[in-house]
Amino acid sequence: MKSNLLISHRWKTPGWVLTIPALLTGLYLLFVVQDTEYLCVEVPAWADTFLWIDRFFQKDGPFSLCLLDEIVALALLIGLLLLAFSREKLEDEYIQRVRLESLQWAILINAVLLMLFTLFTYGSPFLTVMTFNMFTPLLIFVGRFYYILRLKPLFSTTN
C-alpha cells in the first residue's frame, strides 16, 4: 500500500532521541522548577518587528528572550512527528489500519479531554491545559501506535 506522507524507517531513532529528553525536560520545567526563564538572550530593539510579543516593562531598547521552552517544545514536536510519520520496517496493511485507528483514538481522546478541562478548569491553570494540548494529539497517537505494535504482542502468547 502506498502512503506518500510517510518518511524512511531510519528516522525512528532520531525521533526517540529527541522525544524522550524533550518530554522529560518539559515536564520537569512545568512541574518541578515551574519556571522557563533559562537560556535568555538579549535581542536588539528592531527584532520586535518580526516577533509577536508583549513589551510591558521595556517599551524601547533591547529586550530579553528566554529560549529553553522554545527549544524543548520544538524538539518534542519534531521528535513526535518523526515517530508518527516514519515507516515501519515492513509497512503492511495491518499496520496501516493500526495507524488509522491510532489517529482516530488520538483525535477523540484529545477532544474529550479538552471538553472536560474546558468545563473544570478556570483562570491561569487553563494555560497549563493549553500547554499540554499542544502535544497531546501526537503523544496519544504515538503512545497507542507503539503500544499496539510493540508492547501488546509481548503480553499475548503466540505460536
Next chain:
Amino acid sequence: MKNTIRVDRAILNISQAELADRVQVTRQTINAIELGKYVPSAALAMKIARVFGKKVEEVFELEEGD
C-alpha cells in the same frame, strides 16, 4: 471471518514468522489474523491460501453476522 491458518501452519510446520515472510507482511499481521482481530485484504488472503496450496474459501470462512 473464521480461518484455519493456525491448523494449516501446523500441517506445514511453519511458524507465524515464516508465513509472514512468505507473504511479505509482519508477524504481528499474521498473529492478528489468526486471533480474528484483523480481516486481511482479498490479495493477502489469496497469498496466504496459496502458501497452503488451498483455495481462499478453504482457509477463510464467513461467520454469522459477517
